[in-house]
Amino acid sequence: MSLANGRAYLAIPGPSVIPDAVLRSMHRASPNIYEGELHDLTDSLIPDLKAVAMTKQNVAIYIGNGHAAWEAALSNVLSEGDTVLVLATGRFCIGWGEMAEGLGVTVQTIDFGDRADVDLAKVEDALRADKAGKIKAVLAVHVDTSTSVKNDVAGLRRVLDTTGHDALLMADCIASLGCDRFEMDAWGVDVMVAACQKGLMTPAGICFVYYNAKANARRPSRVSRYWDWRARTEPEHYFQYFDGTAPTHHLYGLRTALDMIKDEGLDHVFARHEALAKTVWAAFDCWSTEGPLALNIADPAKRSHAVTSATAGSPNADALRHWCEHKAGLTLGIGLGRTPADAFFRIGHMGHVNAQMIMGVLGTMEAGLIALKIPHGKGAVEAAASVIAATA
Numbered sequence: 001m002s003l004a005n006g007r008a009y010l011a012i013p014g015p016s017v018i019p020d021a022v023l024r025s026m027h028r029a030s031p032n033i034y035e036g037e038l039h040d041l042t043d044s045l046i047p048d049l050k051a052v053a054m055t056k057q058n059v060a061i062y063i064g065n066g067h068a069a070w071e072a073a074l075s076n077v078l079s080e081g082d083t084v085l086v087l088a089t090g091r092f093c094i095g096w097g098e099m100a101e102g103l104g105v106t107v108q109t110i111d112f113g114d115r116a117d118v119d120l121a122k123v124e125d126a127l128r129a130d131k132a133g134k135i136k137a138v139l140a141v142h143v144d145t146s147t148s149v150k151n152d153v154a155g156l157r158r159v160l161d162t163t164g165h166d167a168l169l170m171a172d173c174i175a176s177l178g179c180d181r182f183e184m185d186a187w188g189v190d191v192m193v194a195a196c197q198k199g200l201m202t203p204a205g206i207c208f209v210y211y212n213a214k215a216n217a218r219r220p221s222r223v224s225r226y227w228d229w230r231a232r233t234e235p236e237h238y239f240q241y242f243d244g245t246a247p248t249h250h251l252y253g254l255r256t257a258l259d260m261i262k263d264e265g266l267d268h269v270f271a272r273h274e275a276l277a278k279t280v281w282a283a284f285d286c287w288s289t290e291g292p293l294a295l296n297i298a299d300p301a302k303r304s305h306a307v308t309s310a311t312a313g314s315p316n317a318d319a320l321r322h323w324c325e326h327k328a329g330l331t332l333g334i335g336l337g338r339t340p341a342d343a344f345f346r347i348g349h350m351g352h353v354n355a356q357m358i359m360g361v362l363g364t365m366e367a368g369l370i371a372l373k374i375p376h377g378k379g380a381v382e383a384a385a386s387v388i389a390a391t392a
């Protein structure tokens, strides 16, 4: 028998749960795209997008997903034949590097595996070895969604400064923006990419490239017309932010989502994500005392607050995901980019999530572990509840 009927819960690390208020604000006829309300609304998004990333620099909005933001960012600072240093801590930075290769850029990769963060000493060695200054940019993900590791982006700036290397620091915050604290200006990030469907709680379809004056000065003489960020940030340009039809409904949705973040307060948003992440970890600390369950990242300080990657052994992870989805209406994330894929799974806890949703995820997983006879330590739901009780 299935108990899945009722409101389903998509607990994957993006797209995340869309608030009803965001959906309601998108339920309308198309507006005039040439003048009036939509232009004012788009203007109003810019300061709030900057506030979420803690920056006073520039932000360009594109129609596209995270992959589009990757290509847009690279296209504005690199030319064919340039070299970038890719710091791989899971699937996503590798993917960004592949995007660079597609643009004719040479990719030098340091692979830190899929259970660790970036080792700053190794980055320092690579930069010092680059005596000719061939490396034009260092590409890192703040939170790698496949492994749930959180990298020390501010530490990367210190390494660039200590070595005197003038490569741009480029960060992927697609998973972390609005979930894990990120301070673009204070941390000295030159270019940052993000998308709307994770911490920003809006249906997939628009993405953002943030850049500072230093990055803008590195702009090559020829930039792909569509990706050119200047066309989207210099006010005298036609339609200001869009080459072509604006992503009308996404803009309304994002306006509502940013209002929700503002109303809650960014610090509170970060604190809520932290508390809910710790709730998830507390359950795993119990489950993993017996049997195959284990968190992917051992050190809590290096774990994201937006997503948790874990193993349940092969093929238990697939079995657990299927049980949760078909018997209980809970969809967990796949073990993206991991081998064997059926040993890993992920829980998204980004954006519009609260305590009862997370307790529902953990209680449902516990039911799945019992039903599937996957060995596990006891007391996980109580341990999770204790974190909620102590925090709220």
Ligand SMILES: *Cc1c(COP(=O)(O)O)cnc(C)c1O
Residues within 6 Å of the ligand: 014, 065, 066, 067, 068, 092, 141, 143, 144, 145, 172, 173, 174, 175, 195, 204
């Ligand atoms: C989701 C994600 C991407 C890819 O975004 P898409 O919208 O799926 O193209 C890239 N990097 C990170 C860190 C992500 O979490």
